[in-house]
Amino acid sequence: MSLLPVEDALRAILAHVPEIVAEEVPLSSAEGRVLAQPLLARHDQPPFDASAMDGYAMRAADVAEGARLRIVGMSQAGAAFAGSIAPGEAVRIFTGAPVPAGADTVIMQEQAVREGDFVRFTAPARLGHSIRPRGNDFTNGQSLIDIGTRLTPMRIAVAAAANAATLAVSRRPRIGLLATGDELVLPGTPLGQDQIVASNSFGLGAMLAPYAEAMTDHGIVEDQANALRDRLEHAFAAAPDILITTGGASVGEHDLVQDALKDMGVTLDFWRINMRPGKPLMFGTRGKTLVFGLPGNPVSAMVTALVFIKPTLRAWLGLDEPEHWRLPLAADTPPNAARRHFMRASLVHLPEGPHLLPIAQTDSGHTSSLAGADMLIVQPENDPGQRAGTLVEALPIDAF
Ligand SMILES: Nc1nc2c(c(=O)[nH]1)N[C@H]1C(S)=C(S)[C@@H](COP(=O)(O)OP(=O)(O)OC[C@H]3O[C@@H](n4cnc5c(N)ncnc54)[C@H](O)[C@@H]3O)O[C@H]1N2
Numbered sequence: 001m002s003l004l005p006v007e008d009a010l011r012a013i014l015a016h017v018p019e020i021v022a023e024e025v026p027l028s029s030a031e032g033r034v035l036a037q038p039l040l041a042r043h044d045q046p047p048f049d050a051s052a053m054d055g056y057a058m059r060a061a062d063v064a065e066g067a068r069l070r071i072v073g074m075s076q077a078g079a080a081f082a083g084s085i086a087p088g089e090a091v092r093i094f095t096g097a098p099v100p101a102g103a104d105t106v107i108m109q110e111q112a113v114r115e116g117d118f119v120r121f122t123a124p125a126r127l128g129h130s131i132r133p134r135g136n137d138f139t140n141g142q143s144l145i146d147i148g149t150r151l152t153p154m155r156i157a158v159a160a161a162a163n164a165a166t167l168a169v170s171r172r173p174r175i176g177l178l179a180t181g182d183e184l185v186l187p188g189t190p191l192g193q194d195q196i197v198a199s200n201s202f203g204l205g206a207m208l209a210p211y212a213e214a215m216t217d218h219g220i221v222e223d224q225a226n227a228l229r230d231r232l233e234h235a236f237a238a239a240p241d242i243l244i245t246t247g248g249a250s251v252g253e254h255d256l257v258q259d260a261l262k263d264m265g266v267t268l269d270f271w272r273i274n275m276r277p278g279k280p281l282m283f284g285t286r287g288k289t290l291v292f293g294l295p296g297n298p299v300s301a302m303v304t305a306l307v308f309i310k311p312t313l314r315a316w317l318g319l320d321e322p323e324h325w326r327l328p329l330a331a332d333t334p335p336n337a338a339r340r341h342f343m344r345a346s347l348v349h350l351p352e353g354p355h356l357l358p359i360a361q362t363d364s365g366h367t368s369s370l371a372g373a374d375m376l377i378v379q380p381e382n383d384p385g386q387r388a389g390t391l392v393e394a395l396p397i398d399a400f
């Protein structure tokens with residue numbers, strides 16, 4: 001069986017991502033969600049010509065040298081001056097308050113001298129100064145945030161200012177995780193002979209939870225056909241949108257996941273990708289459920305999730321594929337063989353700017369090297385190796 005190119009595998013997976021479904025959430029729950037409808041302003045902002053300063057509003061033409069203007073009232077935020085000003089008049093005004101009819105300029109109080117019911121100014125009036133015109137920020141019906149934008153605190157502030165109490169966001173998938181392997185025990189368990197601590201579901205759960213409506217960990221199941229089928233049945237019964245298994249993906253007699261998935265009615269799209277780590281990745285569907293069978297090796301599991309599951313989840317929510325960065329190497333990379341290499345790298349901040357420092361470790365079972373990994377350098381198939389300073393493509397590990 002030949003190895004599928006990475007792009008072909010990704011395209012095959014993305015073809016199964018369903019249409020975006022919108023749901024309304026209150027602003028207080030919108031952080032991190034993705035807009036499913038553009039955010040449109042429902043009013044002009046500011047809704048009236050507003051003062052940008054504490055000071056006095058008047059007609060600029062009245063502010064001649066030595067002139068005194070009569071103060072005829074006050075305009076505060078929330079309590080406007082009801083009338084209109086006539087020539088020779090001014091209104092005491094505060095930041096955010098409506099500029100009274102008849103006034104065309106505000107002068108801040110540091111440039112004004114109050115004399116009883118009069119005010120004179122120590123600086124010339126500049127027509128229109130210190131006034132935020134109605135609709136200067138945004139206008140009724142204006143599109144403020146595009147569909148397919150992730151809602152950050154800044155954007156939630158904009159949505160609130162636009163008078164939206166709820167937002168239409170993309171429905172998130174429910175994700176199930178299942179670890180396979182006779183040797184696996186949960187973290188915190190005293191290790192018996194031949195045992196290995198199960199780490200994959202914890203790393204994957206943390207990586208994928210920000211995209212998920214619910215993340216269900218179905219635990220660990222032994223490499224035994226009936227047990228595997230039972231646990232898969234249980235996992236499918238929870239109606240996940242996406243089910244992810246780890247381990248048992250390779251070719252050994254104990255690698256039973258592929259057969260068990262087929263027995264459970266999963267239609268396999270592909271198995272084995274031209275990449276390292278992560279070659280034995282499998283993908284299929286069962287009804288509407290997308291099923292990923294990740295390799296058990298801890299680095300392979302995290303890398304295949306980053307390269308395939310993260311783009312799937314972004315597409316599910318209506319986001320484009322994650323940006324690949326181009327950054328200079330802080331050290332040489334060795335030549336690559338025929339499989340595309342997703343090389344662990346640290347992001348280091350040199351005086352010339354950020355650089356990628358390749359992590360020499362290439363063993364896909366070497367968990368501790370993940371601790372320093374911020375980026376995955378995407379080293380092309382048969383790349384001859386690159387010198388320090390060369391710009392190379394990389395995927396940020398922790399960006400959404
Ligand atoms: N003859 C061949 N052998 C292997 C091939 C091959 O092409 N021919 N491919 C290798 C590659 S590449 C990979 S990657 C691994 C993937 O194997 P499996 O998916 O079957 O993984 P396991 O055998 O179940 O486990 C591998 C390794 O990872 C540890 N593991 C498993 N699950 C977890 C977990 N949840 N948390 C932490 N560690 C886990 C497991 O104990 C093993 O040490 O196959 C190669 N072999």
Ligand code: MOO
Nearest residue numbers: 277278279300364
């Ligand atoms: O694909 Mo495996 O992850 O190289 O060890």
